[in-house]
Amino acid sequence: MKNNKVFVITGATGVGKTTIARYLQDTYRMPRVLTHTTRVPREREENGVAYYFETDSSFEENHYLERVQYAGHKYGSSYEALERAWKKNAYVTIVLDTAGAITYARELGDQAVIVFVTVTHPDMLIDRVQVRGDDPLIVKQRIDSPEFLRDVTLPRELKNVAYELANDDWAKTKVHLDLLVSDIMSGRSLPKKDKM
Ligand SMILES: Nc1ncnc2c1ncn2[C@@H]1O[C@H](COP(=O)(O)OP(=O)(O)OP(=O)(O)O)[C@@H](O)[C@H]1O
Numbered sequence: 400m401k402n403n404k405v406f407v408i409t410g411a412t413g414v415g416k417t418t419i420a421r422y423l424q425d426t427y428r429m430p431r432v433l434t435h436t437t438r439v440p441r442e443r444e445e446n447g448v449a450y451y452f453e454t455d456s457s458f459e460e461n462h463y464l465e466r467v468q469y470a471g472h473k474y475g476s477s478y479e480a481l482e483r484a485w486k487k488n489a490y491v492t493i494v495l496d497t498a499g500a501i502t503y504a505r506e507l508g509d510q511a512v513i514v515f516v517t518v519t520h521p522d523m524l525i526d527r528v529q530v531r532g533d534d535p536l537i538v539k540q541r542i543d544s545p546e547f548l549r550d551v552t553l554p555r556e557l558k559n560v561a562y563e564l565a566n567d568d569w570a571k572t573k574v575h576l577d578l579l580v581s582d583i584m585s586g587r588s589l590p591k592k593d594k595m
Pocket residue numbers: 410411412413414415416417418419494527528530531566567568569572
């Protein structure tokens with residue numbers, strides 16, 4: 400189990416975290432660790448596929464490695480879900496806000512490969528989530544949230560810990576992801592201060 404790794408994909412809303420996790424699943428068969436939330440499902444989001452959707456009271460029944468409040472809703476990830484994913488593959492992914500990524504880095508050390516995703520122009524994130532079909536009112540609430548502003552910039556705690564990955568151009572992002580996965584799987588590691 401010590402050689403198992405979890406790729407923690409983090410960054411601001413709409414930056415492409417879920418898209419990246421899906422690519423790693425499709426290309427490298429890395430299962431995504433499902434997390435729990437009390438927010439309402441978006442169109443096409445299914446319970447047990449996108450998230451475990453919870454009520455305020457059912458949320459409290461799980462045992463969390465870490466839990467946060469994000470834009471007014473609860474989110475949490477459990478040890479059980481991580482172990483379940485590691486039973487399927489030694490390399491798995493999880494999509495977290497930066498507070499969760501900091502906890503993963505602290506709790507799991509080198510087993511957590513933290514990938515901080517950025518875009519050059521954060522204004523484009525509004526377009527991206529609108530294209531995704533999010534309700535404009537919810538988008539506004541999200542963009543105005545302190546969590547969104549916080550997650551646009553690499554937190555101090557993740558400096559020299561996280562790999563920074565620009566996701567402006569999807570073709571380039573895939574190339575950088577392939578290089579990162581290859582390095583991690585072969586036990587090499589890129590300097591974390593280098594932007595990809
Ligand atoms: N490089 C890219 N160029 C253009 N659009 C992209 C790119 N990467 C992802 N997208 C699109 O941006 C939208 C948001 O992506 P995604 O849902 O992966 O973001 P996210 O970071 O997981 O967001 P959230 O934290 O709000 O769930 C999607 O419609 C996705 O297809």
